[in-house]
Structure formats: structure tokens, C-alpha cells
Amino acid sequence: ETGVTQSPTHLIKTRGQQVTLRCSSQSGHNTVSWYQQALGQGPQFIFQYYREEENGRGNFPPRFSGLQFPNYSSELNVNALELDDSALYLCASSPDMAGGEAFFGQGTRLTVV
Amino acid sequence: AQRVTQPEKLLSVFKGAPVELKCNYSYSGSPELFWYVQYSRQRLQLLLRHISRESIKGFTADLNKGETSFHLKKPFAQEEDSAMYYCASNMEYGNKLVFGAGTILRVKS
Numbered sequence: 681e682t683g684v685t686q687s688p689t690h691l692i693k694t695r696g697q698q699v700t701l702r703c704s705s706q707s708g709h710n711t712v713s714w715y716q717q718a719l720g721q722g723p724q725f726i727f728q729y730y731r732e733e734e735n736g737r738g739n740f741p742p743r744f745s746g747l748q749f750p751n752y753s754s755e756l757n758v759n760a761l762e763l764d765d766s767a768l769y770l771c772a773s774s775p776d777m778a779g780g781e782a783f784f785g786q787g788t789r790l791t792v793v
Numbered sequence: 794a795q796r797v798t799q800p801e802k803l804l805s806v807f808k809g810a811p812v813e814l815k816c817n818y819s820y821s822g823s824p825e826l827f828w829y830v831q832y833s834r835q836r837l838q839l840l841l842r843h844i845s846r847e848s849i850k851g852f853t854a855d856l857n858k859g860e861t862s863f864h865l866k867k868p869f870a871q872e873e874d875s876a877m878y879y880c881a882s883n884m885e886y887g888n889k890l891v892f893g894a895g896t897i898l899r900v901k902s
Contacts, residue, residue: 684836713888722797722879722892723837736889770837774888782888784837 684773686785693761693792701756701788703771712754715770766792795820797882799893806870807901814865814896816880825883826863832876870900
């Protein structure tokens with residue numbers, strides 16, 4: 681069984697640029713959630729995808745967008761990057777929208793300069 | 794808005810001492826509460842959830858709706874328990890988690 685994998689591991693971008701982060705969900709999982717973790721804080725929910733549809737969104741602006749593909753892998757896109765977007769971005773997959781344990785990836789560290 | 798509060802950033806105890814990591818939540822409905830743990834250089838992983846009422850690695854947590862708390866306890870701390878611990882609550886149906894800021898547990902020998 682393959683765990684949740686995220687790419688890239690680290691990324692440096694310039695303010696105003698766009699970035700795409702990728703997540704492969706655990707085998708058999710159809711639900712993917714994305715979280716932003718700023719330094720010294722707990723993860724904050726961005727949005728969730730279930731069977732290729734957005735299924736809930738946290739308090740993030742529209743420049744944060746996502747996709748889920750038929751194989752249930754997912755992308756997080758952030759446009760017009762701001763310095764405050766610098767954070768660890770975590771992806772979590774779970775077996776179903778109804779719940780079940782959420783399995784986290786190792787995260788992507790984004791630095792905006 | 795739903796909120797999870799962990800009042801301690803750092804808890805330092807000696808090996809063999811009891812541990813209590815505090816967690817309070819604010820939610821008007823019936824929340825589902827979790828404890829997640831992150832060991833050094835490892836990913837975030839589920840430690841326990843209140844609906845399962847299990848003891849994992851000697852840790853237990855009881856949901857107290859009157860006090861809106863879900864404190865994590867262990868009677869005798871071990872050095873391998875040193876980690877970052879996050880309390881989390883489900884915002885709504887389906888694993889949309891609200892996390893606290895986390896507590897670092899350091900177990901000294």
C-alpha cells in the first residue's frame with residue numbers, strides 16, 4: 681500500500697508568481713484535503729475534494745484553487761503569490777468523504793520571496 | 794467559527810511522570826475530536842479519536858462536553874513520547890479538520 685506523497689518537497693517562488701503543488705492520495709482513497717501550516721501554527725483547512733468535486737472550503741481567497749483527477753490525485757494552485765503564503769502545505773487523503781482516518785503527506789515547503 | 798485551543802506551547806516532564814496535554818474546543822454541535830502526533834522528521838499521524846475510545850501507546854483522551862475539553866493523558870511518560878501533539882476537531886461531516894496550535898511534549902530522562 682502506497683502512502684500519501686507530495687511534490688515538490690521544497691519550492692521558492694517570487695511574489696506575484698503562480699505555483700502548483702501536487703499530491704498522490706493513498707491507494708483506495710477518494711477524498712483529498714489540503715491544509716496550510718504557517719510557522720508555529722497548526723494546519724489550517726484550505727479545501728477538500730471528493731470524487732473530483734470540491735467538497736468544502738476554508739477561509740482562503742479564490743486565488744487558492746484545486747483539482748482532483750480521476751485517479752484521485754490532486755493539485756493545489758495558488759495565483760498571485762504573497763509573502764504570507766510562505767508555509768508548509770499538507771495534503772491528506774481519507775478513504776471516503778464520510779470520514780475514516782486522514783493520512784497526511786510529508787508536505788511541501790513553499791517560500792515566497 | 795469552530796476553534797480548538799491548546800494553551801501550552803511546550804510541556805516538559807520527566808520520564809515516568811504523568812502527562813496531560815490540554816485541549817478545549819468551541820463548537821455548537823456534536824464534534825468529532827482527534828489527537829494527531831508528529832514525531833521528529835515524520836509526517837503527521839493520527840494518535841486517537843474520541844469515538845473509538847481506545848488507548849494508543851498508553852495515551853487516552855476523554856471527551857468532556859460540559860467543559861468542552863478533550864485532554865490527552867498518559868500515566869507514565871516515556872522518552873519516545875517526545876513529539877508535537879495537535880488536537881483537532883471535525884468542522885463538519887467528513888474530515889475537514891480544525892487544528893489547535895500544537896503542544897511540544899519533551900520527556901526528559
